[in-house]
Amino acid sequence: MSDIPADLRFAESHEWARLEADGSVTVGVSDHAQEALGDVVFVELPELGKVFAAGDAAGVVESVKAASDIYSPVGGEVIAINEALADSPELVNSAPYSEAWFFKLKPASAAELDKLLDGGAYKALIGE
Incomplete structure (x- = not known):
């Protein structure tokens, strides 16, 4: 069973988003996604200053099984990457x-977070 923290919002593409105290949004992939990927061997992150719309491909995660795109769950400018x-x-x-x-965004609109799934809806999406 996947770990699904209650304070996060989730995209249907399995990225999570957390609104930080400073108004930025931190992005990563869910426990369910990392389990499906298997052993991760490489992560390609976006460039600082890059601007994405919600749903844009923002990077790549490669595992021993496959490579998968990382999508930006909300629109905004990349202000930090996890070196x-x-x-x-x-x-x-x-x-x-x-x-x-993976990265932090200065969101174009914090209201976009409301369009993402809460923990219960994400749990239903992945069938848990």
Whole structure:
């Protein structure tokens, strides 16, 4: 059974989004997604300053099984990337909700978070 923190919002494409105290949005992939991927061996992150619309491909996660796009769950400008994933992509498997965040956005509209799934709706989506 996947871990689904109650304070996060989820995209149907399995990214999570957390609204931070400073108004930024931190993005990563769900526990369910990392389990499906298997052992993560490489993460390609977006460039600082890049602007995405909700649903745009923002990076790639490669595992021993497959490569999968990372989509931006909300629109905004990339203001930080998780440099630790370059040397330790396996953090995606061991700490998907903490150390393995992918990037932070300055959201174009915080209201876009309301369009994402809450924990209960995400749990239903993945059949748990």
